[in-house]
Amino acid sequence: MVEGFFCYDGDMLTKTDKSWIDNKFATKEDLSVARIDLKTEMSKMEQRIEEKAQARHDEILDLFDGLAGEVKNNEEFRLLTNHRLDRLENTVGVTG
Numbered sequence: 001m002v003e004g005f006f007c008y009d010g011d012m013l014t015k016t017d018k019s020w021i022d023n024k025f026a027t028k029e030d031l032s033v034a035r036i037d038l039k040t041e042m043s044k045m046e047q048r049i050e051e052k053a054q055a056r057h058d059e060i061l062d063l064f065d066g067l068a069g070e071v072k073n074n075e076e077f078r079l080l081t082n083h084r085l086d087r088l089e090n091t092v093g094v095t096g
Helices: 015-024 028-092
Strands: 005-008 011-014
Touching: 011 015
Parallel strands: none
Antiparallel strands: 005 011
16 A cells, blocks of 8 residues: 555545545544534423423413312302392292
8 A cells, every 4th residue: 555545445545535535524523522412402492392381381270270260259159149049039938
């Protein structure tokens, strides 16, 4: 083999060729850095998704709390109204 040349599948490559190839393809180090960057970005995205999901969950619970309060108020109103109607019917003498 001639000094300054690299053998690749029987073809002779110069240092310039090898440099050009090295610049076109990712190295293990490049892939490792990209993998770390992707993991970091995915972790950030996961955190944002969890925050949005928690916010939606809180909104839904607030809506249910309001709805439960309305139902309770309506039940209390209905009980009072029924009790008043019963008293009126007893006073007037109406039988149901």
